[in-house]
Amino acid sequence: MTPAPTQSPQARAARRSDRVFFASFGILGGSYLLLLLATLAADLFYTSPGHLWHALQSPEIRYAIRLSLLSCTLTTLLSLWVAVPVGYLMARVRFPGQRLIDAIFDIPIVLPPLVIGLSLLILFQTAPGRALERFFPVTYAVPSVVLAQFMVACAFAVRTMRATFDQISPRHEQVALTLGCTRSQAFWMVVLPEARRGLLTAATLAWARSLGEFGPILVFSGATRMKTEVLSTTVFLELSVGNLEAAVAVSLLMVAAAVLVLLLIRTKGSENSFHRPV
Amino acid sequence: MIQLDQVSLRVGNFHLRNVSLSVPAGKYGVLMGRTGSGKTTLLEAICGLRPVTAGRIVLGDTEVTTLPPAERGLGFVPQDGALFQHLTVREHLEFALVIRRWTRERIAARVTELAGWLGLTALLDRRPHGLSGGETQRVALGRALSFQPRILCLDEPLSALDDETRAEVCSVLETVCEHTGVTALHITHNLAEAERLADCLLLLKDGRIESRHPRA
Numbered sequence: 001m002t003p004a005p006t007q008s009p010q011a012r013a014a015r016r017s018d019r020v021f022f023a024s025f026g027i028l029g030g031s032y033l034l035l036l037l038a039t040l041a042a043d044l045f046y047t048s049p050g051h052l053w054h055a056l057q058s059p060e061i062r063y064a065i066r067l068s069l070l071s072c073t074l075t076t077l078l079s080l081w082v083a084v085p086v087g088y089l090m091a092r093v094r095f096p097g098q099r100l101i102d103a104i105f106d107i108p109i110v111l112p113p114l115v116i117g118l119s120l121l122i123l124f125q126t127a128p129g130r131a132l133e134r135f136f137p138v139t140y141a142v143p144s145v146v147l148a149q150f151m152v153a154c155a156f157a158v159r160t161m162r163a164t165f166d167q168i169s170p171r172h173e174q175v176a177l178t179l180g181c182t183r184s185q186a187f188w189m190v191v192l193p194e195a196r197r198g199l200l201t202a203a204t205l206a207w208a209r210s211l212g213e214f215g216p217i218l219v220f221s222g223a224t225r226m227k228t229e230v231l232s233t234t235v236f237l238e239l240s241v242g243n244l245e246a247a248v249a250v251s252l253l254m255v256a257a258a259v260l261v262l263l264l265i266r267t268k269g270s271e272n273s274f275h276r277p278v
Numbered sequence: 279m280i281q282l283d284q285v286s287l288r289v290g291n292f293h294l295r296n297v298s299l300s301v302p303a304g305k306y307g308v309l310m311g312r313t314g315s316g317k318t319t320l321l322e323a324i325c326g327l328r329p330v331t332a333g334r335i336v337l338g339d340t341e342v343t344t345l346p347p348a349e350r351g352l353g354f355v356p357q358d359g360a361l362f363q364h365l366t367v368r369e370h371l372e373f374a375l376v377i378r379r380w381t382r383e384r385i386a387a388r389v390t391e392l393a394g395w396l397g398l399t400a401l402l403d404r405r406p407h408g409l410s411g412g413e414t415q416r417v418a419l420g421r422a423l424s425f426q427p428r429i430l431c432l433d434e435p436l437s438a439l440d441d442e443t444r445a446e447v448c449s450v451l452e453t454v455c456e457h458t459g460v461t462a463l464h465i466t467h468n469l470a471e472a473e474r475l476a477d478c479l480l481l482l483k484d485g486r487i488e489s490r491h492p493r494a
Binding site: 169171172174175176178179180181185189190193194196199265 | 307324325326346348350352353354356359360362363364373374377378421422424425463
């Protein structure tokens with residue numbers, strides 16, 4: 001029988017060092033994961049199926065669920081509609097002042113949410129804003145919810161699409177041009193299909209951001225029940241009247257909706273992956 | 279014929295000035311030169327992917343200096359193949375023909391013909407992921423030749439291949455050029471590849487083109 005190879009002291013020291021390295025990273029990552037799971041578990045144990053059922057029976061909460069689903073979906077579509085051309089132009093075209101414009105697109109990401117709501121409110125108090133409101137009421141109405149969500153969600157979608165188009169080699173488009181495509185055909189037939197996974201990620205981010213948006217909605221749309229109430233507003237309203245059980249129940253509904261959408265889109269994304277053999 | 283007359287172009291701080299070259303009709307031109315000498319830039323200018331600041335480019339009997347890439351009637355095979363990840367091999371071969379609105383029957387016949395020449399028949403329903411380097415380049419070549427261009431531009435198409443696959447793709451290139459009578463301009467760093475394929479060997483050095491006899 002061949003004897004087991006003996007390890008040199010250096011090899012043993014190297015293995016010990018590797019173990020310490022991975023263990024320290026694992027502990028750091030694990031503690032964050034634990035914190036996330038602990039908060040979810042605390043919510044879960046605080047409430048009961050009865051509370052959840054009761055919350056679902058409330059007409060106000062059912063309205064908030066419907067408005068949340070509708071506004072998040074609308075915001076996602078609007079965000080993609082804007083983020084695709086903006087992301088493409090920022091990735092492919094070089095022009096003076098590009099860095100400044102790039103930074104401006106990031107403003108909604110770094111700005112405090114309340115400030116975004118306040119800025120929207122002030123914008124619609126200006127002469128053009130008031131003129132628009134005469135024909136199409138926005139402030140404290142349902143469109144304000146979508147606009148408040150869009151302001152933040154679109155910035156995340158733009159960032160994602162920019163990164164996606166940056167990763168797609170311009171060579172693919174150039175080949176398409178030599179094959180007879182116009183610039184527009186090359187975009188629709190080659191670039192956009194290749195950006196499909198980025199599109200899904202941008203959509204997921206935009207939807208999830210919209211669902212969690214609260215500050216701008218509170219300032220710009222108000223918190224009127226059965227009118228501009230979305231799920232994040234419901235949590236605030238229930239908390240403000242001391243109904244902690246309902247607030248937690250609605251929070252769990254939001255967690256469930258967000259996890260469901262993330263799982264659905266990610267599963268769909270991997271199903272549509274181009275790397276699967278036919 | 280591929281002809282460049284006194285072509286100048288600029289990319290950032292890099293300049294090429296008054297470059298002239300000629301590849302006779304139906305011949306296989308190989309362009310060599312050191313890394314950074316501007317070979318790919320020149321090829322991109324021929325393809326219409328980079329504007330020239332002076333001079334004229336003639337392909338066949340047409341001046342194409344200011345024409346967009348789509349109207350130059352040339353096939354382009356880039357270094358890594360640049361296959362479209364969402365399309366099957368068959369869809370790659372069909373791509374330019376669909377753009378040109380060929381009938382379904384003509385497209386099917388052309389795809390069958392190309393797949394036969396290039397040994398792609400068994401791969402027609404595969405996507406690019408998982409294709410070998412040689413297969414990738416054969417698909418890229420088929421896609422570039424699908425619409426029967428007069429000119430074929432190849433940017434180091436064999437550089438990432440092992441010796442055996444390189445020899446195999448070289449044979450494919452020889453067969454294809456013989457069948458189609460296409461005029462080709464091929465960039466390479468590999469002297470053996472150049473000697474095997476070239477009817478005319480061009481060397482880009484210090485911004486000037488020197489013609490060499492391919493088997494000198």
